[in-house]
Amino acid sequence: MSAQYPSILLENAVNEFAKLPGIGKKTALRLVLHLLRQNSVNVENFLSAIATLKHEVKYCSLCHNISDSEVCSICSDKTRDASLVCVVENVKEVMAIEGTMQFKGLYHVLGGIISPIDGIGPSDLEIDSLVERVKTGDIKEVILALSATMEGDTTNFYIYRKLQPYDVKVSIIARGVSIGDEIEYADEVTLGRSILNRTPFDETYRLTSK
Amino acid sequence: MSAQYPSILLENAVNEFAKLPGIGKKTALRLVLHLLRQNSVNVENFLSAIATLKHEVKYCSLCHNISDSEVCSICSDKTRDASLVCVVENVKEVMAIEGTMQFKGLYHVLGGIISPIDGIGPSDLEIDSLVERVKTGDIKEVILALSATMEGDTTNFYIYRKLQPYDVKVSIIARGVSIGDEIEYADEVTLGRSILNRTPFDETYRLTSK
Structure with missing residues (x-):
């Protein structure tokens, strides 16, 4: 679409959306028009959820994962x-x-x-x-x-x-052939690595059956 | 991904993004983490472009297209x-x-x-x-x-x-076979309609060659 936007405001919003990874101009326009059709409360919720995350995000002081508290729920799990x-x-x-x-x-x-x-x-x-x-x-x-x-x-x-x-x-x-993959299509490096790092069959069986 | 978000703020932002059409939870998480990595000015630009559009959008009083002015640029083009x-x-x-x-x-x-x-x-x-x-x-x-x-x-x-x-x-x-389509794969209704509504060859040629 050789796009000629009818409004600068629309064009700005589309351009901002199109900066997100994997979002092209066409998808961006679709998303912006979707938001435009929503009532103001829904749009406000969308914007404030992002703004709140951006302003109030915390990182666990121990593992540096995103967290709502000083130490995250995983690190504080005894x-x-x-x-x-x-x-x-x-x-x-x-x-x-x-x-x-x-x-x-x-x-x-x-x-x-x-x-x-x-x-x-x-x-x-x-x-x-x-x-x-x-x-x-x-x-x-x-x-x-x-x-x-x-x-x-x-x-x-x-x-x-x-x-x-x-x-x-x-x-x-472990690096190896993904479960569900056909050996025929596995790349050589992966296949070679998975032969070198083979595991005892009974041990593998125990691991996956529990 | 049976997702267990480490932060409510993150989960809220992901859920808001996932409400957009064609955006699943996985894509939403990717977009939110992208915004989180951006500096505050970029995120602010993103949010304000959408908020400004939503609050200040105008529609042409004549054709009702989105417009920045009372009458859009197309309707006012003499x-x-x-x-x-x-x-x-x-x-x-x-x-x-x-x-x-x-x-x-x-x-x-x-x-x-x-x-x-x-x-x-x-x-x-x-x-x-x-x-x-x-x-x-x-x-x-x-x-x-x-x-x-x-x-x-x-x-x-x-x-x-x-x-x-x-x-x-x-x-x-006109309804008919799309340019580039193979007749073999055109659906019957479209094909039938495009035979009924056939146009003189020289007229079609004149239209597409200009």
């Missing part, structure tokens, strides 16, 4: 294993791992991964605070659960080196 | 043919038809189509104001350009009947 810390990129990964119901330790949210191309270096991430947590000596194992990309690998290696002086086990989540 | 009025559902259709560069008349924006299932009747639409425009006698032809759906057809027929007492030609945009 039934969880505080000796096990899973390092993740962001709140989305915390939610994804919590969704698996397979992890009962704590988290450490880096707030990103090392990515020179985006100008993100180690000092922009919560790596020093991870080292500080490990220094206290309560943590027995750090599990690296970052993306299986070049940036993720770089960050994994950086953290691994930073933690080497301390008495802590550093592990990484 | 070079356009005021005897020709194209009836459309919404501002999106005005923009789409303007994009074709094939129409130099004016518009009349209904603000929707008759849809009993959504509780939208003729009185919710700008149909009476269309009749008022026709009554003045300046309009020679009304072109119906609504969706080729049941609701569009119902609205077309309703408007046609309302305009019958007046000395105005009522036409409807």
Whole structure:
């Protein structure tokens, strides 16, 4: 659509929406016109939910996950294993791992991964605070659960080196063929890695059947 | 993702975004986290563009299209043919038809189509104001350009009947096989209609070649 907006106000709103990731001009227009059709209370609720989040968002002082309190509900849960810390990129990964119901330790949210191309270096991430947590000596194992990309690998290696002086086990989540994937279509690196890191069949069975 | 949000504020913002059409919970979370990473000025710009549009939006007193002024730029353009009025559902259709560069008349924006299932009747639409425009006698032809759906057809027929007492030609945009479509895959109703409404080849050629 070679768009000629009939109103500057409309055009501004569409342009702002189109700055969001994955939202093009056409979708932005559809969303803006949808909001325009809603009553003022609904639009006010939409705007204030975002404004309130932006102004009042807090981060857990321990794991740096988004939280409504000084220490988040996961870190303050006494039934969880505080000796096990899973390092993740962001709140989305915390939610994804919590969704698996397979992890009962704590988290450490880096707030990103090392990515020179985006100008993100180690000092922009919560790596020093991870080292500080490990220094206290309560943590027995750090599990690296970052993306299986070049940036993720770089960050994994950086953290691994930073933690080497301390008495802590550093592990990484298993890389392998995704459940549901056909072997024929798995990429060679993944397939090779999943053969090298094969697990005893009975152990795997026990893990997935519970 | 069986989502357990770590923060009520985050959950509220995600839920508000997920109310937008075509935005699921996962996309909503991605958009909210994107906004959270932006600096406050950018988020403020986003929110104020929507709030300003919602509070200050005006509609052209003549054609009811979204406009920044009392009479929109199309209706106040003296070079356009005021005897020709194209009836459309919404501002999106005005923009789409303007994009074709094939129409130099004016518009009349209904603000929707008759849809009993959504509780939208003729009185919710700008149909009476269309009749008022026709009554003045300046309009020679009304072109119906609504969706080729049941609701569009119902609205077309309703408007046609309302305009019958007046000395105005009522036409409807051509229905036929879309340019680029293969005949083999065209639906029967469309194909049948496009055979019945066939146009002289030389006339079609003249229209598309200019």
